[in-house]
Amino acid sequence: MHVFPSDIGHSNGAQLLRRLLYLDPPSHISRQRKLPEMPGIGERAWVFITKSDGERSWAANQGYDDAVGLYYSYDTNVAQSRKIVPGDIAIIREDDYVAGWGVVEHIDVVPNQVKEITRCPMCMQTRHHRRTTKVPANKCDNRSCGHAFDDADAVRHLETVTAFRAHYANSWIEAARPIHFRELNAIQVTSSTFNAIRPLDARKVPAFLDRLSGRDVDLAVDIPSEEFLALVGGHTEGVVRRRRGQRAFRFEMLRRYGERCVFSGEQPPQVLEAAHLYSFARRPEHRSDGGLVMRRDYHALFDAKLLAINPKSLTVEIAPMLRAFPTYGALVGIPLQLQPEAIPSIELLDEHYSEAVRIFSHN
Ligand SMILES: [Zn+2]
Secondary structure, eight states: OOOOOOOGGGSHHHHHHHHHHHSOOOSSOEEOOOGGGOOOTTSSEEEEEEOTTSEEGGGTEEOOOOBTTTEEEEETTSTTGGGOOTTOEEEEEETTEEEEEEEOOEEEEEEEEEEEEEEOTTTOOSOEEEOSSSSSSEEEOOTTTOOEEOGGGSEEEEEEEEEEEEEOGGGOEEOSSOOBHHHHHTTBSSOOOSOSEEEEOTTTHHHHHHHHHTSOOOHHHHSOHHHHHHHHHSOHHHHHHHHHHHHHHHHHHHHHHOSEETTTEEOOGGGEEEEESSOTTTSOSOOTTSEEEEEHHHHHHHHTTSEEEETTTTEEEEOGGGGGSHHHHTTTTOBOOOOTTOOOOHHHHHHHHHHHHHHHTTO
16 A cells, blocks of 8 residues: 655644754755645655766766765756755666665755856757767767767866755665666656656656565655654764764674574674664664664664564564565564563664554555
8 A cells, every 4th residue: 555645735744844944054055945835745756867986977067976875966957956855755776776765855955056067069058978988988969969079079168056965864765676777767757868867757656666665665654744854854964973873882782782683592793783773863862772683684674664572572573574484474473582681672662663563554
C-alpha cells in the first residue's frame, strides 16, 4: 500500500515547518522560501544526475561538488532549478545506476556566483557533451547544429548564477539493489535526456521506490510530518557529526555490552556495530543507554525497522517479509542476549518498537 500524504500543507506541522525555514538564515546563504506553495511530502519527485568524476556533460560546465547521500548542487543554468522545494523526493542517479533516494529537507540558496560557461562556437548554445574517444572532444547537442569543436574553440565567458544545494542526508536510503538508469527513463515525465534534473511521474514513483529500497515504502509511515520537521531542522553537519562520533560510540557500546551481538551472541569484533535506538536526526546525541551491539546485517534491518525488540518481553519481532529468509525467520521470539547489569533504555526501545510495528503493517 502506498500513501503519499498531501495534507501537510494544511496542518499545524506546515506552519511550524514554515517558521523553521524562515529562521535565522546565515548572512550570505538564504534558505529556500517557497514553502507557501509547497506540495505535500513526496507529491513531487525528481531524478538528480551526478557523475562520479564530477563532470556533467549536460550543463556545459563542470565542478559541481555533489556528495551522494548528503546533498546535490546545481544552479540557475540547470533547467527546473527553481522548481525544487523541501518535501520533494530526490532520486539520485550516479553514472549509469541509481544510488538511492531521499526527501529534500532544505535548500541553500547562494546568489551572485560567478561561473565560467562554455558555449558551442557555431550556435552559441550551452548544451554539449564530451566525447572520450573522438576528436574534436566536444559535440554540440543542439539537434539543428551538431557541431564538433575543440576545447580551445569553445566560447567561454563568465555569467552570474544563483547556486543551490539541496540537502537530503537525514532521509537518505541507499539503493538496496542495482537499478540501471534505463528503468528510471520509464518513470520520467518526458523522454528528454538533456538535463541533469528531470521531473518524474509521481504515479510511477512509489513502485519504483519499493524496488529501489528492497521493501514497501509508505512515506506517511516512513517519514511522518513530525519526523520531517526534525529532518528539516537537522543540518547535514548533523550527519557529519554523527559519523565523527561513531567510533567513540561503538567503543563505548562494546565496553558496555562486550563483543557480543544482542541477537546472535558471540561474533568476531569486525562484524559488530553499535546501533542507535533512536533517530539521530531527531535527537543528535550519543547516549550510553541509547544503543546496542549487533551484527552488521541485523543492524541494517534494525535501522530499516524490519527487526525490532518488544520492550515488554525483551524478545525479537520481525516484519512479515523477513519470515521468508531462514536466517532472520529463526529470530522470532528469541530473548535478547543481555547481562542484567547492562540493559538499554526501555523508553527508547519502546519508541523504536512502535515505529517498527507501523512498518511491519505493510512489509
Ligand atoms: Zn551548436
